[in-house]
Amino acid sequence: MTFTTFQQDDLKNDFSQKLPDQQFVLLAMREEDLKTADTKKPNRIHEHEKENTRSVCLLEQKRKVVSSNIDVPPARKSSEELDMDKVTAAMVLTSLSTSPLVHSPPVRPNESLNGSWKEGGFVPSSTSSSGYWSWNAPSDQSNPSTPSPPLSADSFKPFRMPSQPDDSIDEAETSNLLFDEPIPRKRKNSMKVMFKCLWKNCGKVLSTAAGIQKHIRTIHLGRVGESDYSDGEEDFYYTEIRLNTDSVADGLSSLSPVSPSLGSPPFPTQDANRPETSCAKTETKLMTPLSRSAPTNLYLIHTDHAYQATPPVNIPGSTKFTPNGRSFSVSWQSPPVTFTGIPVSPTHNRPAGTGELKQQIHTVLSSPPRVSFGLRKPRGEGKKCRKVYGMENRDMWCTACRWKKACQRFVD
DNA sequence: AGTGCCGGGGC
């Protein structure tokens, strides 16, 4: 995951210049810094919003996620559930990416950025002098052998945490937050949880997780003989649907956090404009099984305009698709986890150098991909006859070089 | 500007 946190200094200054193409920024600040920022630069966030960038402030100890008029219900005590703040923030970010801009003062007090972020596995891999933190995905997470995944407007499921079924900040709640609809803290009793298969062109809804997993295993993954075995992959091919038994429509609307003013879904649906769904495929695979032991995954959605007519580019740790002629990039990062018994340290997953990391982020976020369409093979990197022997010894060149053809002596 | 080499042409 490409995940960027700006600190107070960035807010005081013009941090919008740092990631000009990133539209959603997770902003974590300390309480006193936020107060200062409010006082001194009251319009900073607004300025950023004008550039189609919104900020989410993750307030950890207060258990609030504040962005514009977004509030997350306060207060669970247990510190390990601070991770849920991050998750919630990710959900907010995800939803923000699809909702219209909301202009209102975003800032609220916050507490330490340092403690629980690191506890959750988010150790900044680079810290610039300006306090600009960033994370990026490990470059070796791609796995090509995943079946075609689902992807639909209501199917974007950033993460799944089977181990925490009692998550009280559910999707419906988060969605409601985005629309500034104060809702009762707990409506679980009136919610019926269904499980919807996200497989392409499927959409089967079952009432139990086991059922949907079995469905996915047998129907989509073709694991007929291993019906009881689950490697968890199925988890990422379905989503929970919380149906409000008081008002089914309410529950359904929570599935798609799109403003009614926006006629189009936030993510590609099954329409003709939909590009290949390999992005979801990559994403799904990347989440497995790493993320299952890492429920603190944060998703950051950002959009940019630079890729509109370009073909998909495989950026490890990120994926991209183009709904409605506008591209979305989804990238992610897993915190340090143990994978098949091998401890994976942060330095394993991330490039060592700050500069390199930032370069990667820059690549992911803004730079137009260099795509060779195969019309011309990549230029050879090695020395060729011309360089080796020089123009004066042209007779020593290989025939191809003499004929200005591809060098046959020093083949790349 | 220098380099690699594709595409095309003459023989």
Added chain:
DNA sequence: GCCCCGGCACT
């Protein structure tokens, strides 16, 4: 097929 070269892409 051999040989050459215009011109493009890339560094």
